Amino acid sequence: MNTALDPVPRPLDHLAEHGADEDPALILKSGKLSFADLRERVARLAAWLAQEVPEKGARVATWAAKGELTCLMPLAAARAGLVHVPINPLLKHAQAAHILSDSGAAMLIGTPARSKSLEEGDVPPACRLINEQDALDAATTLGGHLPPSDSDPDDLTAILYTSGSTGRPKGVMLSHANLWLGAVSVADYLDMGPDEVTLAVLPLSFDYGQNQLLSTWCAGGAVAPLDYLFPKDVLKACAKHQVTTLAAVPPLWVQLTELEWSEEAVVTMRRMTNSGGALTTDLVRELRATFPDARLFPMYGLTEAFRSTFLDPDLVDTHPTSMGKAIPFAEILVINDAGELAKPGEEGELVHCGPLVAQGYWQDAERTAERFKPAPDMSSYGGTAVWSGDRVKRDAEGLLYFVGRRDAMIKSQGNRISPQEVEEAALATGLVAEAVALGIADERLGQAVHLVARAEPRAVNAEEQLPKLLAKELPNFMQPQVIHWRDTMPLNPNGKIDRTALKQELSS
Structure with missing residues (x-):
């Protein structure tokens, strides 16, 4: 943004006042709306x-x-x-x-x-x-x-329902301040300006998707909403609207990198943002090759606190698997199992403190108390924090790395196995475009590692070669007991791979 970062929240509807009268704000099928x-x-x-x-x-x-x-x-x-x-x-x-x-x-x-x-x-x-x-x-x-x-900026203004990966969807309560400061923060660290055109492909019921609107309008830019049927629709819209900013989740990025992009669709792209799952090293490489002049922003977030971290695009090539550091208005602490601040390289729980923390779950005091707890004593913000349940590590440079969710860890033969580590090994072979590792109940092992994979379209003999390559790269206790091949992966309503559906299918 061209303005200084302003930490003072306002009523959310004041975002409409940001753009110049004549500048485009919304690009609809029926025509453009100015500010x-x-x-x-x-x-x-x-x-x-x-x-x-x-x-x-x-x-x-x-x-x-x-x-x-x-x-x-x-x-x-x-x-x-x-x-x-x-x-x-x-x-x-x-x-x-x-x-x-x-x-x-x-x-x-x-x-x-x-x-x-x-x-x-x-x-x-x-x-x-x-x-x-x-x-x-x-x-x-x-x-x-x-x-x-x-x-009052602290008044409730939105309830966003999570996709319901565990149990029924729960409503996250968001204030004017939550959404206002989220918009200001993202517009600032993405360095957005009034000449932006954001292609809004993510659902507006998704916090990441709604912020496509709010952060762009905060910067005085235009939004082109798109409900796409096929990945090629995204490519065509980028060319048609001269898109500068594209946000997506990993399954969509994978599909987009499998297309042949025209120069017209690429030339105006300034930045790409990712959340809802980690980018792999290969996917980063493919995105950089497709959009050589665009800046890539890997990000991590959770609906209960909107967005927590982003990786500086200048570090993407050297630290492609990092979650980066805290976004403006967020304080991110890594707390070990003893309740202390984790040392560099030590695994702990990601705890998000500060004004982006939501107000809890709508009419659900029990689940609110499980996730929204007092901030650790060393927090500079204090108050209520979101205890994410995500396991992370912080390196000596202060960069964060995702280890896995506490409740998603696979426990096999007494070993704790990170699904992400198995998935990364599969993707690193070049034979697999998408991979999901799951722990399925097993009488002998406790849980057996099952890998669900979609073959890389250009791969040769993937089904035969993958087990051999994994045998070389992973210790015995991490080896998939079964590999399930799929032509497509099931997606949840927010476009992420539906791990819950896969686990239910394999457990039945």
């Missing part, structure tokens, strides 16, 4: 929402593809004093029903097709169903304009 248009439409939609749902703090859900409504709602709901609950459009009626019931939504704005998919009992009696286009039309004809809000 003046954005401010006008947020004001109108907020006025309509306040009229329809007058109770401050009421939850309003949206269930629609990316478009004007879903892009405006984070700001419009905040201005109206409501709490936005975006539902991933890829979810089915049962998941949507859980979110509506759990959040106590007073209104659901959705597309006709999604509304028709809801079955009897899915919509709580107190929840009104509104058609997406009807909402936009009503906001336009109402004639009202709600001015920028004076909400």
Whole structure:
């Protein structure tokens, strides 16, 4: 950004005030909206929402593809004093029903097709169903304009539901300050400016996806939302809109690097960001080859604290597997099993402190208490911290490295095995494009290592060669007992490989 990093949060809807009137803010299929248009439409939609749902703090859900409504709602709901609950459009009626019931939504704005998919009992009696286009039309004809809000930055403004990898999805409560400071932080360390065009391919119900909007608008740039069917759609959109910023998760990056990119799609790219899983050394190499002039930002985050770390692009070639260091407004501590600050090279739990920490899980005090605990005594922020459950190490230079999740570690023959280590060994052979290591119950071993793999398209005799190469690279206790080959990997609604689905399949 061209402005100094400002640590003072404001009401979230004030982000609409950042761009110059004539500059593009939103690039829709129907045409471009300038920042003046954005401010006008947020004001109108907020006025309509306040009229329809007058109770401050009421939850309003949206269930629609990316478009004007879903892009405006984070700001419009905040201005109206409501709490936005975006539902991933890829979810089915049962998941949507859980979110509506759990959040106590007073209104659901959705597309006709999604509304028709809801079955009897899915919509709580107190929840009104509104058609997406009807909402936009009503906001336009109402004639009202709600001015920028004076909400307390600590007020709740959004509930983002996790993908539910363990149990039912839980709602993470986010304040104006959480989202505002997240936008300022990302716009700053990505060095974004008003001439940016961000291609928003990630779900807006995903914290990483929603921040595509907020950080770009914070910098005064434009967002082009895209719901893609095929990876080639992303390539075409990059060329069409002269995209400067592209955010994705590893499964999508893998698919994108398997395409032939045109010069037109590559030439304007300034930066790529990754979260939702670690980049492999080979994938980093392929991204650098495809986008030689773009800066690559590997990042680590968790919905409960938005984003925790990023790796300086200048270090990507020399430290390709590092998570980097804390982003602005985040304090990251590594706490060992004795509750002390871990020494360099010592494994410990990643603990995130500071103003990006969410307010807990919606109406779930028990799970909130498990994850949101007092910050360690050595924290400079104090207050509540997110104890992530992720095991990491910090090297002598202060760079962090992911070891694995405590609950994902494979315990075989008395050994603790990091799934990531097995996966990295498989990927390093060059025979595998994607790999997932899982611990499956075994009477003799406790857990047996199972590897699910998708072959690299150019690999020869991958099924025959992979076991031989792993035998050379991994100790006996880490060897996969079974390798399952897949043509495609199952993905969860946020585009990440669905490890839970794979484990359920292999355990049945």
